Amino acid sequence: MFGARRNYAFAPKPHDDIGAALGMDFESAAKLSGARFVVLRKGLARLERAIGQFMLDLHTTEHGYTEVNPPLLVRNDVMFGTGQLPKFEDDQFWAVRGELLIAPDERLKTERLGLIPTAEVALTNLVRESIVDEKELPMRLTALTPCFRAEAGAAGRDTRGMIRQHQFTKVELVSITTPETSKDEHERMLACAEEVLRRLDLHYRVITLCTGDMGFSSQKTYDIEVWMPGQGDGGAFREISSCSVCGDFQARRMDARYRASDGKPRFVHTLNGSGTAVGRALIAVMETYQQADGSIAVPDVLQPYMGGLKVVAAKS
Template structure:
């Protein structure tokens, strides 16, 4: 959520930053809300001052033996008036908060201008082999098959999944299922063993409050899968009434949500968390893209990285996390490039995002396989996640949160299938995955 102090002190900066994201900030609405807030606060202060003056006046009248009934009657009416003003102030603050919940994070000054992915800026690329004349990976030496044609003989089954639930789901069997599992296990081992992340097993279902905190709600409600409606089968707990429940669209949600309503000690930072989970997305806004294959599924697996850090360390952590995602791709021997997203193409909660795009020979193009973002204090404000700086009089401050894929398992499977395919249709297993495949060097018919 945007900082209300920044809105009051430097509204022009907020307006300019949101305009870079293609959003026109309604300054008239904001000024109207601020005017109402200030008016209520002035009335409240005047009533409080009047109450104090009446208390003094009543004491003086009584000490002189004079009639204090009029002053006493006026004083007794003030608490109800203050309560009404308090409710008015609460209504204004609630309206402002609900509005701010719909506004995205401000892009960092280092983020390039632009409206779409066409305006993103390539930072670097990594090729394990020779490059072609266009700078992309050289061809395989034969006409490449796409991942669907490659994987169906080895256990990729869309028809079985369609009969169970519908389109955009998959079933994996045999060697393809094992390769999918090997990728996830390898990624987890790398993130925990070499990059210092703590492995977590998280709920796959979260409540609406957590989603508001991490920024999926209210904007992306139609992209979520609802599990149950509050009051219609969900059970209240000790924290309050039942809420709507949702399947997670990324493990970022439960991992980042662990600091909700918490104050972390500065000595415990940074917090590095990772989890392998299924992710569920309705893809309501995908417009029919990538209907064939594994690129855009309603259910897919991902190994997620989350860092929760001191504000002074978040930009360093962003570069570090990009490197952690790159390490996975380099270990797998997959060609990739790093792209800095423009202001108009970033995610809702991000202040700066790098995408990693892997090369897919059959599509002859680069496709996103990881997105790593620094959200600064945007999510922490919504979650009320803070840390206590060292020092006897230090007041709690908001944390900074970062998240990134390390990596999307299904897309990594696609990349391995297409980049390691052979002319006879077999698939060579990347060396780092062979221990997870029982030493198997290739998948053959």
């Protein structure tokens, strides 16, 4: 656990109440796209962009990740490779013959492309059907992308605000390693994600998931939960990152191997983690740094990305 809960001389508000006067617009988003979408304007739009840029710069300049700008639409076998198919088919958005669909007719499956639910899908599959040299490992990749989820199993959950959206922005971390180094790489990835929240001075905790809560592809998963003082009755911890080691499960589905020093090809190990979810980081910043007049103090580390702006207020 890092940091402590802040004391306020006023009752902390949830982010959607704060955002109403600062450019967070759910009504316009609903007119454009329906429920679970948001339009951000002015200072909030700039603050979200600043958060994403800060994360990406941290991971590429200090943590040794290579930035990638991947496609947002991928093929069926790519979704299968990282484990989204077949189990989570109903949670994906699909593009078929130019139309965005959910759960299209069976006969169209070979013709469709899926909108990525996370950049993990595209980044991990960069090594599919290939044999990389052991000297190239670990391969550390990162991307800042929009992500798309139908959230078919989330009806009625987190209907207020930006907590659970069909479209959201996330910085993803992916590592391709040997079996001997994957456990250490998992701890390193967790530390990289934690550093984001430490630099933002946000209170958080790390939990290890039980088997029943882990993802389909995971061997072991850490969740980072950030404190959001405006959530629920008196605040709540909410997930902002999951860091998982998947062993060779995804590698076998992708046929992704490396050539070891003895010349024999072996399956790589894959890892993925959020570094972190940008929208939820925005929520945490808004609720943690809210001020009595309804403005938001900009964390020190983000001010260079905001042109030196120290406060996001209605007039800004």
